[in-house]
Amino acid sequence: MSNSKLYKGSLITIILKLLSENDKMYGYEITQKVKALTKGELNITEGALYPALHKLEADGVLEVEVTKVDNRLRKYYKLTEKGTTETANKLSELQKYIETMQALVNSKTRLA
Amino acid sequence: MSNSKLYKGSLITIILKLLSENDKMYGYEITQKVKALTKGELNITEGALYPALHKLEADGVLEVEVTKVDNRLRKYYKLTEKGTTETANKLSELQKYIETMQALVNSKTRLA
DNA sequence: AATATATACATAAGATTTTTATGTATGTAA
DNA sequence: TTACATACATAAAAATCTTATGTATATATT
Numbered sequence: 464m465s466n467s468k469l470y471k472g473s474l475i476t477i478i479l480k481l482l483s484e485n486d487k488m489y490g491y492e493i494t495q496k497v498k499a500l501t502k503g504e505l506n507i508t509e510g511a512l513y514p515a516l517h518k519l520e521a522d523g524v525l526e527v528e529v530t531k532v533d534n535r536l537r538k539y540y541k542l543t544e545k546g547t548t549e550t551a552n553k554l555s556e557l558q559k560y561i562e563t564m565q566a567l568v569n570s571k572t573r574l575a
Numbered sequence: 576m577s578n579s580k581l582y583k584g585s586l587i588t589i590i591l592k593l594l595s596e597n598d599k600m601y602g603y604e605i606t607q608k609v610k611a612l613t614k615g616e617l618n619i620t621e622g623a624l625y626p627a628l629h630k631l632e633a634d635g636v637l638e639v640e641v642t643k644v645d646n647r648l649r650k651y652y653k654l655t656e657k658g659t660t661e662t663a664n665k666l667s668e669l670q671k672y673i674e675t676m677q678a679l680v681n682s683k684t685r686l687a
Numbered sequence: 688a689a690t691a692t693a694t695a696c697a698t699a700a701g702a703t704t705t706t707t708a709t710g711t712a713t714g715t716a717a
Numbered sequence: 718t719t720a721c722a723t724a725c726a727t728a729a730a731a732a733t734c735t736t737a738t739g740t741a742t743a744t745a746t747t
Contacts, residue, residue, distance in 0.1 A: 464704095464705065467584075468705095468732085469585060470705090471704065472583040472705095475580075489725095491722095491724050501679070509724090509726080511706075514705095515704090533713080533723090534712095534714085536725060538725075554680060556581060557581060557680060560581040564669060565673070567589055570612060576733090580703085582734090583705095583732095584733075602695075603693095603696080622698080623734055625697060645743070646743080649695070
C-alpha cells in the first residue's frame with residue numbers, strides 16, 4: 464500500500480475479496496490487479512503484501528500451491544473453507560464501516 | 576477506536592468532521608458524540624484521542640482554549656483556517672476511499 | 688460514610704500494520 | 718548492457734492504535 468491513511472486495515476479484506484472471485488492468484492498478480500481495478504489509485508507494496516499472505520496462510524485462511532512458470536517461481540493462493548467464511552465476515556465489516564462513516568460524514572452533528 | 580481494523584486511519588477525519596460542524600468541542604465530548612452518532616458502534620479510546628488532538632494542535636490544524644467548568648478542566652478545540660482546508664481534504668479522501676472500496680467489492684474481478 | 692460511576696485530562700508500554708529499503712533471481716526490451 | 722518487468726522475500730523504521738495506568742472532581746448509589 465502507499466496511499467491515503469484510510470487504506471490502513473483494508474489489505475486483508477482486499478486480498479480475500481479478490482480471491483473470492485478468482486479462485487487462485489499469486490502475489491504479484493494481486494498487486495497488478497488492484498492497481499488496474501483502482502486505476503492506479505491504490506498500490507499495494509510488497510512489504511505489506513507478502514507478510515499478509517504468509518499470515519493468512521498460517522491462519523488457515525489461504526492455502527498455497529507452488530508452481531514454476533517460465534522458469535520463475537509462482538505461489539498461487541486460494542481460499543480454504545475457513546477463508547470463505549472469513550471473506551464474508553470481512554466484507555460485511557467493510558459494509559458496516561462504510562455505512563458508519565457515511566453516517567458521520569453526512570449527518571449534521573450540531574447539538575440541538 | 577474499536578474492533579474492526581478498518582477504523583485505523585479514520586480518527587483524524589472523524590475529529591475534523593465533527594469540528595467542522597460544531598465550532599468548538601472538547602475531547603471527552605468528542606468521544607461521547609461519536610458513540611452516540613454511531614449507536615455505540617465506534618468507541619474512541621482516550622489513548623488514541625488525546626495524542627491525536629495534541630498532534631493536530633502542534634500542526635496548526637486546531638487551536639485550543641482552556642476553560643474551567645464546575646471546577647473541572649476543559650480544553651476546547653476549534654479548527655484554524657488551515658484546519659478548515661485540511662478538513663475538506665480529508666473528507667474528499669474519505670469519499671474517494673469509499674468509492675474505491677465499493678468498486679473493489681462490487682465489481683466482478685474475474686479475468687476475461 | 689463509602690463506593691461506584693461519570694466527567695475530564697494525560698501518558699507509557701505494547702501490539703499491529705504499513706512504508707521504505709534491501710536482497711535474490713529470471714526474462715525481455717531498449 | 719542497461720533498464721524494466723516479473724516474482725519472491727525480509728528487516729528496520731514509522732505510524733496508529735489498544736491496553737493499562739495515573740490524577741482529580743462531581744454525582745449517584747448503597
